[in-house]
Amino acid sequence: MYAPAALLFLVLCWRVLRERRRFSNAVLLGLTALCALVGWLFQLISSGTASGTVVAGVLLAVGGLGILLLTGLLFSNGLRMVRKEGRSPTNLLSLMAALCVVGLIALLIAAAVVRTPVMLGVGAAALGVACYLSFLFLSFLAYAFLYGRLQVRRKADYVVVLGSGLSGGSKVPPLLAGRLDRAREVHARLTGRGHSPVLITSGGQGPDEDLPESHAMADYLTDRGFPGELIEREDKSTTTEENLRYSKAVMEKGNPGYRCVVVTNNYHAFRAALTARRLGIRGQVVGAPTARYFWPNATIREFAAVLVAYKRTNAAICLLFVAAGVLVWALR
Structure with a gap:
């Protein structure tokens, strides 16, 4: 029962070591x-014991409660983002995600109650797309967390700090200051290993x-004592x-044979x-x-x-779920 998981884990380890x-x-x-x-769930249910069925039921209940809790946290975070950062579209993402979850739950309840062919087809398609996107998001979240904790190479010729915008036209905001402080730490650690890299500040x-x-x-x-002769400025870029x-x-x-460490924020690192x-x-x-x-809004x-970067693949898979919804409608 665990052989597929073990095989996938071995493939994952091999691919992480390569790239x-x-x-x-x-x-x-x-x-x-x-x-x-x-x-694990199959093992619990197939054991035929009452405890296995209870544990499986508890896990499903916890999953449902987790969705409700997540929705509430997204709402709360969305309102806080609006208060602190303003009402720009990018600051509304966590609020929009919460509304999407509520809309999906309402749609599924309506489909279960009304049970018309159209509602069942739409509900099946929406549920399939939602499960696919949820799987990708959780995978993205888990691997981004793992990637941020993988060990950086012992030597590097450059440390690159990505810009993120200035406040007041000339001041380094806290978000960018965090990147620069992290870059100083990375530079100090690399210097302590016997190799003093050049630090590139990047931003137009x-x-x-x-x-x-x-x-x-x-x-x-x-201004904080970093040697100016070790800094190079890249002043043309406007995007990551x-x-x-x-x-x-x-x-x-x-x-030409350089190795480098790029510094950004943890939500942006992967x-x-x-x-x-x-x-x-x-x-x-590194982040x-x-x-x-x-963090929640930025991660979304x-x-x-990333979804946009792989838009063809994601669109094709979502269309498959839409086609499945059409099939459900046709069969009803």
Whole structure:
């Protein structure tokens, strides 16, 4: 019963050793956990004992209560994000996720009560898509947590800090300060191992900024005693992909055989690693701590961006669930 889970776990370990910056690793981790859970539940139910059935029922009940609790937490976090960060679309993601969960529950209850062919078909399709997206999100969350705790290589030639915007046109905000402080820690650890890397601050000048982000980031570091001669400024980029692409050009020019460590926030680390792999950057990504209230909304945003990056595959699978809903409607 546990053989599929064991096989998937071995494949996962092999793929992580070869290349840890793959979204397929997250999917394999999710499938491993799912197969192990199914095997355990099957063992409990097939044992024929009352305790096995009770445990399985308790697990299902806990799952249902967990969904309700998660919905409440998303609502609370969404309202807090609006109060602290404003009503921009990106700050409403956790609130929108909570509304989607409530809408799905209402739809499933309506389908179970009305039981018309159309409602059953729509409910089946919605449930299938929701289960698929939930599986991907939990897999993404678990592997992102694991990726952030994998050991960084002992040597690196560069430490790259990704910009995230300035406040007031010229000041480093707390979110970016956390990245810079984390970069200083990584640099100190690498220097302690006998190799002093160059630190690249990456970020261009936005329309509402008085100077490029990379310059403000470099000033933040030098004001706190970091050697200015070890800093290089990449001041053209405006997106994460440009941060990485332009920083790669700087590294290749200085050292074609470079290795690097990229620093961003913990919620952003895995997606930045996926982008770095796609661009052919030789290095890993580490994350800086993020304020707790900001983390849920930011994580949902990162997951949405990953879904868009693999939009063809995800759209095809979601269409399969829609087709299954149509089949349910036709059979009724």
